[in-house]
Amino acid sequence: MQRKVLLINPPLYRHPIWDPIRLSQPLGLWSIGTHLLKHGHNVRLLCSEMQGVNNIQLYDTSGRQLDKGFKQFHAEKVADFKTLDAKQFQVKYDEYSNVFSRIGLDFGAIFDEVSSFGPDIIGISSCFTCNHQSVVDLARFLKNKFPETWVVVGGQHATAWPDALLSTASNSIDFIVHGEGEKVFSDLVNCYGDKAKVKLLAGVAWHESGITKINPRPPFFNLDDFFDLDPSLLEGQGYTNARHAYPTEGRKFTDMLFSVGCHRACCFCFSPIMRGKLRSLREDNIRSLLIKLKEYGYEELVLQDDDLLVGDNLNMLLRLFKDYGFRWQNNGGVELEGLDDDKIDSIIESRCRCIYVPFNPRNIKDRVPTLPEQKKLNLLRKMCDAGIYVISSGIYGIPDISHPDHFVDDMSRLSDIHIRLLKEGYCNASLVLPLSILPMTQWWNVLERDGQKDFVYDRQGWLDYSIFAPQIRPRSIGKDKFVEQLISIHQKIDAEQVSESWFSAFASNA
Ligand code: B12
Ligand code: SF4
Structure with missing residues (x-):
């Protein structure tokens, strides 16, 4: 039976001092929405962060809106950053530690x-733990106003920590879909009206008498069977x-992934847990995706693939981009270890x-990673010299x-390395x-096991x-000292x- 499904990318809650406003196409909602359309459902997408991108307000954590507007706050902050020393800056901005900026459409x-749409089900994307509170506030608001409508949440944060969402949303979330959402969410939509049936599906979680119940995820699917995007x-x-x-x-551009997963398992990264080992789309499917995007006027792609250099994927993609006239940039990151002269030449030529x-x-x-060998550094410079904007980062x-x-x-020591990279012309920018x-x-698991013996952080300090x-x-270093050090590096x-x-x-021009 056809159902009405509204997919919402929630407003963004950000740290007003540290965070730039980073927004891009919600590929997860786009993909599950496409899958539902193929199954005959009536689907709408609401990107509330992007549609309200100019609506930025400052709030404190009790929900009170600050008198100061975001623009004025930002201008003063940038001026102070340029004139105060790190200690003075830290002291002055300490009073904003309970403040967040909210970017996006207001609840009205x-x-x-x-x-106006009257959906049966609302799906909310919860991809980032830092945006936890926004998802909870939205779910509560929607459940309060539309008690009969099912509220379902999915995404990487929902996958990593369903209990955090379900416990703080006080029964406003009917179900969480954890893991890859296309098939599970579509099955869930087909169960609309029968919650007992949903509770039999693999990959869903829910709250029952104050306890979080989690059905294990189904195995990873074959990417070609599900991944598609309807540009409309x-x-x-x-x-x-x-x-x-x-x-x-x-x-006109969009973020894009032609593969998911990664052959590595870095200790700080959730991607391999979310997606497992590398899986790539077949060439014919990439081709048909590119043709569709072209029809809708897209001309540039921002690749977010986690493992772009493995196998022959890069060459295949560059060939296809040439065939269909796409410009491209990489934002998912490529490993310096995996670059060589041939790859750099193809990248420059593309x-x-x-x-x-x-x-x-x-x-x-x-x-601290040491400075890479000169041969590798020269590859970076070669790209800079060819006019490619090269960004690096250090954790x-x-x-x-x-x-x-x-x-x-x-x-x-790490900051010294990145300053050298910039000064010696190996990259255009370095992110801190x-x-x-x-x-x-893995890191989280070690700290949970150790009970934060030597290191401390606030598990519910969402913005952080x-x-x-x-x-x-x-534990031995105070927060003030840490913040001061970081400001000084910035x-x-x-x-x-x-x-x-x-x-x-x-940045002055935010
Ligand atoms: C592209 C990307 C971005 C883009 C924006 C993504 C967006 N708007 O959705 C940019 C560059 C802006 C970005 C920024 C950040 N990112 Co990022 N990003 C990614 C990346 C590489 C790919 C995500 C993606 O699009 N995948 C493709 C789609 C199809 O898959 P998907 O999103 O997983 O969606 C599937 C499921 O999650 C689920 N699903 C998703 N939404 C919903 C909703 C419902 C209702 C249902 C049922 C299911 C469902 O179904 C989908 C289909 O299977 C992931 C790494 C990864 N491989 O997952 C990191 C990742 C999501 N990012 C991460 C982080 C931390 C950030 C930042 C906080 C820090 C930073 N890097 O700047 C910022 C925060 C930005 C913000 N706006 O708040 C973490 C999140 C982990 C966490 N628990 O917080 C990840 C997992 C990487 C990591 N470090 O491990 N990111
Ligand atoms: S290489 Fe990148 S995507 Fe892969 S596990 Fe490490 S950080 Fe994550």
């Missing part, structure tokens, strides 16, 4: 949309200006515009779990990412789960590069 506008779903949602990627000079090469630690014992504060006392020294512990990653905000620190890096609003919270 969301209410109007839901009322995203029309009119406002994704024309890049908010996280290198600006596209007016070309008119790639921007590439992200993070310098990551690999396992729990890794401390600051990697805990050598056995040596919490290394923390501050390691941050300084303080370590955060994402739910259910963003990669840009300081989250975890050694200031040093900012002196060597133009900090752009799409990657820095301290």
